[in-house]
Amino acid sequence: MKDLMGKAIWDFYHDKNAEDLLTETSISEIDELPVEYFFRGFKDMNLIEQKALELSKGKTLDIGSGAGSHSLYLQNERKLDVLALDNSPKSIEVCQLRGVQNVLCSNILDFSGETYDTILLLMNGTGIFDSLDKIDIYMEKLSSLLKDDGQILIDGTDILYMYDRDEEGGVMVPADHYYGEVDYFIHYKLDTEKPIKWLYLDYQTFQRVAENNGFKIERILQEEDSYLARLTKKDLN
Structure with missing residues (x-):
């Protein structure tokens, strides 16, 4: 991994002539992705992010922490015990330099x-699931x-709107895979990262998968095609 995002x-962070990421x-x-987007404060975050941070409680694991902006808010403003986890070494280094007290560079599947x-x-927290056929591994x-009484706060986006429609109004989705499975490319300073599998998951499909894996799921917030969901473990008795 070239860690171009990192x-x-x-x-x-180091003022070393950063350029926009191209995704x-x-x-x-x-499309251009300005790097400063990863350094936003709470007031500049979208409503889904703000709601998730407001609902966070107790000991918190921030998966895919990036530059650490969510972790810093939870640590400094909410006074929560938070661990910033990301598989990008450079991003985790910046998290630490920005003041996140607990950081770890690891893939989520290797973390325990x-x-x-x-x-x-x-x-788009559902992105880390890669594809529908791997989602059960991540759910487990x-x-x-x-914790038994804990919560997962995760956002996702239904990208059905990105597909063309036929004359009858039917959506022309792929026949060989779920339409939310895409290859994701990152370019930075004339370099290109090896593409990763990235999953955009519509809420109805996520609901079915979550319930099949022992979770209750509720949609907390809907913003256009994106949503914030809360997952909790089903009653064990």
């Missing part, structure tokens, strides 16, 4: 140990990290 975050997917063209009152996955991992 390099951009590191360059921006694209297998179904969309190249303690359990948490809140597990946070934001900025998240369940093992969650």
Whole structure:
């Protein structure tokens, strides 16, 4: 992994001529992603992020922490015990330099140990599931990290709107895979990261998968095509 996103975050923090990241997917063209987006304060975050941070409680695991903005808010403003977890070494280094007290560079599937009152996955948190056929593995991992009375706060986006429609109004989705499974590409300073699998999950599909894996799920907030969901473990008795 070239860690291009981490390099951009590191360059921006150290004032090393950071450039915008360029992102694209297998179904969309190249788009600019300003690096400062990862350094936003609470007031500049979207409503889904703000609501998730307001609902966070207790010992919190921030998965895919990036530059650490969510973790810093929870640590400094909410006074929560939070661990920033990301598989980007440069991003985790910046988290630490910005003042996040507890950080760890790891893939979520390789991480184990303690359990948490809140597990946070934001900025299309469903993306880390890769694809529908791997989601059960991630659900099992998240369940093992969650206290029995804990909560998972996660956001996702239904990207059905990105597909063309036929003359009858039917959506022309792929026949060989779920339409929310895409290849995600990152470009930075003339370099390109190896594409990753990224999952955009509509709420109805997520509801079915979550319930099949022993979770209750509720939609906390809907903003256009994106939503914030809260998962809790079903009653054990």
